[in-house]
Amino acid sequence: MPNINYWLMKSEPAAYSIHNLQQQKQTIWDGVRNYQARNFLKQMQVGDLAFFYHSNTQPPGIVGLMKIVETGIADPTQFDPDSEYYDPKSTPESPRWQTVKVEFVEEFSQPILLSTLKEKFNGDELLVVKKGNRLSVIPVIESVAKSILVTNN
DNA sequence: GCCAACGTTGGC
């Protein structure tokens, strides 16, 4: 059994929600323009699991689970002049922004709200509960991931 | 709308 890593990936549901993913089944997670978040995307491996986090919504929280199905994808929006994520300094020969393809696994019957996460975990356990953490992609340690999964079964 | 916590930019 290869090691499975767990991640948390944020999206504003107004831009892209868990239901959009449920309908599409798979999507390329594009638009990440933060180097630290990108480095986490680079570390992901096929088979890893990621929590889908709805941000900038009422209430914010983890709403479901997805699986990494492809890695090392050059984010196509960086080459698209019409995209808000267009990066004129990036070239197809050496793409600056790479990402992954994710697949819908499940929507949680009950979202795990940020307020609940704050009660159960501290900032070291789950970076998203640390005040001021705005990274769109962060790692989740195994014990925390297991605990979240158990909560929803 | 507020504001804390960043990240980025650019002058030096």
Added chain:
DNA sequence: GCCAACGTTGGC
């Protein structure tokens, strides 16, 4: 390479 100014994120 420093750091002030500025912009953005995102919970509240």
